[in-house]
Amino acid sequence: xxxxxDVEGLFARRVAELTESSDFxxxxxxxxxxxxxxxxxxxxxxxxxxxxxxxxxxxxxxPPEAVPSITHNLxxxxxxxxxxxxxxxxxxxxxxxxxxxxxxxxxxxxRAQDDLRQVIVDPLLYGTLRELGLxxxxxxxxxxxxxxxxASRIARALxxxxxxxxxxxxxxxxxxxxxxxxxxxxxxxxxxxxxxYDFAAEDALTICEMTLREHVFGRRYFGELGLGLGLTAGAx
Amino acid sequence: MRLVAxxxxxxxxxxxxxxxxxxxxxxxxxxxVVQVRDEAGSEGFxxxxxxxxxxxxxxxxVLQHIAExxxxxxxxxxxxxxxxxxxxxxxxxxxxxxxxxxVLSDNASRAALxxxxxxxxxRREGVSLRRLLPALRSRVAYSGVITAGSxxxxxxxxxxxxxxxxxxxxxxxxxxxxxxxxxxxRQALGPDVSIRVDAxxxxxxxxxxxxxxxLAPFGISAAEQPLARGPVSxxxxxxxxxxxxxxxxxxxxxxxDAEELISAQAVDYFNIRLSKCGGLHRCRQLAARAAEAGVRxxxxxxxxxxxxxxxxxxxxxxxxxxxxxxxxxxGTLLLAEDVSSDAVRxxxxxxxxxxxxxxxGVRVLAERLRKYARRTVELPLGGAPL
Numbered sequence: 175x176x177x178x179x180d181v182e183g184l185f186a187r188r189v190a191e192l193t194e195s196s197d198f199x200x201x202x203x204x205x206x207x208x209x210x211x212x213x214x215x216x217x218x219x220x221x222x223x224x225x226x227x228x229x230x231x232x233x234x235x236x237p238p239e240a241v242p243s244i245t246h247n248l249x250x251x252x253x254x255x256x257x258x259x260x261x262x263x264x265x266x267x268x269x270x271x272x273x274x275x276x277x278x279x280x281x282x283x284x285r286a287q288d289d290l291r292q293v294i295v296d297p298l299l300y301g302t303l304r305e306l307g308l309x310x311x312x313x314x315x316x317x318x319x320x321x322x323x324x325a326s327r328i329a330r331a332l333x334x335x336x337x338x339x340x341x342x343x344x345x346x347x348x349x350x351x352x353x354x355x356x357x358x359x360x361x362x363x364x365x366x367x368x369x370x371y372d373f374a375a376e377d378a379l380t381i382c383e384m385t386l387r388e389h390v391f392g393r394r395y396f397g398e399l400g401l402g403l404g405l406t407a408g409a410x
Numbered sequence: 411m412r413l414v415a416x417x418x419x420x421x422x423x424x425x426x427x428x429x430x431x432x433x434x435x436x437x438x439x440x441x442x443v444v445q446v447r448d449e450a451g452s453e454g455f456x457x458x459x460x461x462x463x464x465x466x467x468x469x470x471x472v473l474q475h476i477a478e479x480x481x482x483x484x485x486x487x488x489x490x491x492x493x494x495x496x497x498x499x500x501x502x503x504x505x506x507x508x509x510x511x512x513v514l515s516d517n518a519s520r521a522a523l524x525x526x527x528x529x530x531x532x533r534r535e536g537v538s539l540r541r542l543l544p545a546l547r548s549r550v551a552y553s554g555v556i557t558a559g560s561x562x563x564x565x566x567x568x569x570x571x572x573x574x575x576x577x578x579x580x581x582x583x584x585x586x587x588x589x590x591x592x593x594x595x596r597q598a599l600g601p602d603v604s605i606r607v608d609a610x611x612x613x614x615x616x617x618x619x620x621x622x623x624x625l626a627p628f629g630i631s632a633a634e635q636p637l638a639r640g641p642v643s644x645x646x647x648x649x650x651x652x653x654x655x656x657x658x659x660x661x662x663x664x665x666x667d668a669e670e671l672i673s674a675q676a677v678d679y680f681n682i683r684l685s686k687c688g689g690l691h692r693c694r695q696l697a698a699r700a701a702e703a704g705v706r707x708x709x710x711x712x713x714x715x716x717x718x719x720x721x722x723x724x725x726x727x728x729x730x731x732x733x734x735x736x737x738x739x740x741g742t743l744l745l746a747e748d749v750s751s752d753a754v755r756x757x758x759x760x761x762x763x764x765x766x767x768x769x770x771g772v773r774v775l776a777e778r779l780r781k782y783a784r785r786t787v788e789l790p791l792g793g794a795p796l
Contacts, residue, residue, distance in 0.1 A: 295753060296742075296753040296755070296757075297753060297755065297756060297757025297758070297761075297762060298757050298758055299574045299757055299758055300573070300574070300758055301575055301758045301759070305573065376569065377569075377572075377573055380566075380569040380570055380572075380573050381573055383566065383570070384570050384573070387426055387427065388427060393426070393746070397746065
């Protein structure tokens with residue numbers, strides 16, 4: 175229980191940092207510029223378009239208890255959970271196209287691929303896949319947690335101030351408040367992972383804190399930074 | 411071969427977390443990067459980190475000094491051939507010695523220019539700095555640094571370093587709660603990790619005596635710059651009273667400083683840093699002199715240095731026979747973005763492999779330099795007024 179409450183507290187603090195940041199306030203209030211909105215959309219695309227890759231990685235490390243939900247998430251991301259499903263990367267492409275950013279897509283795809291490559295080639299801070307997997311799972315779950323609380327607000331802001339249609343904003347509505355149960359399941363998975371791999375709660379929380387350094391969401395969505403996945407956190 | 415162009419970048423790269431010690435808090439890098447180009451089109455990059463409280467240099471002062479004093483004296487001069495055994499010494503001699511009123515030493519300027527020239531010549535030949543500084547080991551292990559925050563924050567940073575597997579940690583001290591902070595760090599790290607402290611000259615001698623006596627029971631490997639730079643007799647007197655070995659940092663800028671410290675038997679360790687001490691050649695001179703005198707060494711770094719200085723520091727460290735502690739190569743652990751396409755930061759246990767690519771071994775991205783430059787100065791032949 176302490177790990178769960180501690181990690182939920184950590185997630186909540188990071189979400190509050192995001193929603194209280196001047197960038198987010200400008201996004202919601204409409205005081206952001208057209209360039210700001212476009213950069214935000216580009217950063218969301220860059221941040222999430224490789225999510226299926228990371229879920230596939232997590233699938234290989236998932237403790238038995240978490241396999242069903244991580245499998246479900248992976249299939250959902252790939253758009254093959256149901257016959258009419260669309261993959262989440264395609265929903266992100268739809269967002270960019272509807273926002274008039276089609277010409278930016280090749281460059282964004284390249285940057286996202288470069289981000290992924292960088293994660294692979296950077297030296298690992300952790301000694302085993304056990305710790306690395308926890309960092310990756312924590313990052314994925316934290317974004318689910320954050321989006322389940324703010325995705326609708328973001329969608330409303332983009333609809334009102336950037337003129338995007340509901341169709342364009344499908345990716346956000348897929349991750350919106352209706353997904354809170356999904357985020358709760360993610361925290362269950364984190365707990366299961368910590369139990370299965372015999373982490374001391376303090377070490378597990380430390381890895382989560384390193385993964386989710388201050389303003390982690392803001393840096394991704396507003397700061398032009400690529401994927402972090404806890405591999406860029408650490409020992410300064 | 412001659413240098414025909416240079417560009418200076420005063421960088422402002424945000425940190426992912428602010429870094430605090432007893433005299434300064436930083437939230438962004440303030441390096442000066444020098445990019446040089448020779449007549450064949452080869453480029454090289456060097457870096458210096460001016461610190462007013464260490465060498466007396468400022469960012470603006472370094473830009474002006476290089477543009478008006480150093481660059482005009484070396485532009486279009488024949489560069490020394492790489493085949494010479496004394497290449498680093500010849501590059502050091504190529505850069506003119508200039509005294510600047512109010513500045514202890516122009517070492518950050520010299521380091522930036524020296525590294526850029528060395529990188530350029532080596533890249534032109536397609537060889538690594540390892541040719542000049544053969545590596546005596548394949549990997550270098552770095553220390554973590556715990557900043558001057560609350561004991562709770564220090565314990566949290568220490569736990570992070572423990573899960574990363576670091577075996578050496580430095581704690582910034584010189585504040586009221588030093589004992590509580592070091593105690594919290596020791597408790598978090600356990601008994602096997604080496605801890606040293608750095609006061610950045612915050613103490614008087616009586617304060618240092620009392621503080622080091624109180625900290626010694628936590629097992630302190632060394633105390634860096636306990637007193638402000640001043641008479642070495644003070645350091646010597648402190649050393650005689652201290653239960654903890656002493657390390658000179660701000661007190662060690664020049665070779666003359668080293669001779670004075672050695673003569674007075676004032677310290678146990680030298681903290682040698684590329685930017686503070688004037689580049690590869692001068693750092694190797696200091697290291698050699700320390701070895702002769704039985705003074706042990708740390709190869710230190712600059713907070714917020716980019717991949718350029720980190721790469722040069724790694725070559726320097728790997729080439730020296732005995733180094734007790736190494737700092738640097740934090741890369742994107744501290745910087746929001748680094749300037750190279752290669753990751754130079756350390757990994758698990760603080761370890762990083764010796765670099766093998768041409769020049770310093772990192773590919774610097776000019777667009778990143780432009781992105782984070784708060785000021786850029788182009789230096790054509792003959793120098794340019796700022």
